[in-house]
Amino acid sequence: DIQMTQSPASLSASLGETVTIECLASEDIYDILAWYQQKPGKSPQLLIYDASSLHTGVPSRFSGSGSGTQYSLKINSLQPEDFASYYCQNGLSAPLTFGSGTKLEIK
């Protein structure tokens, strides 16, 4: 099974700041990676797929990059609605594993 190691587990930042979340796959997943945002009490929402493609309706301040085993999600100019939890996901092969999550909090 492909393991997804996500870091950091939590992150504190201020409005307007830029933050980056990392995800490391245990083997090459050939850019087949997604990022999700989840707010308390809500279902996850797809942000990024194929490592860098922005899902429909997602603001352009979100961007994804990486290749091979290392991937990152960058959020520019943090807005109040961005404070949430974020998860990466291996989309290449079953089991379709998720990272352990990053909780982004307001400083």
Add this chain to the structure above:
Amino acid sequence: QVQLKESGPGLVQPSQTLSLTCTVSGFSLTDYSVHWVRQPPGKGLEWMGGIWGNGNTNYNSALKSRLSICRDTSKSLVFLKMNSLQTEDTAIYYCTRDLRGIMYTSHYFDYWGQGVMVTVSS
């Protein structure tokens, strides 16, 4: 529009079987795969398994011995059954649709149900 909705019991006794239904609309189960993902309270997401457009299934190896996913395409229903439930199976259970159709080998989740909270307790 695309919608998914989970239904099932909120409380299950230990060692019993969980049965959940996902009612979908706005797309055909033969065109897109549907998956089950769960989330224990305060914890992360776990992919449980999915049923592909051709009816094939794939399960998380950690749950494979207890889990079964099937569907009724005529009624747009996907079913989850998991036996021998324990307290650690307490979670919100989501059904979710694959972003892309059956011709793709990558799997991401674009539409999600609201989730159903299942508590395992006597």
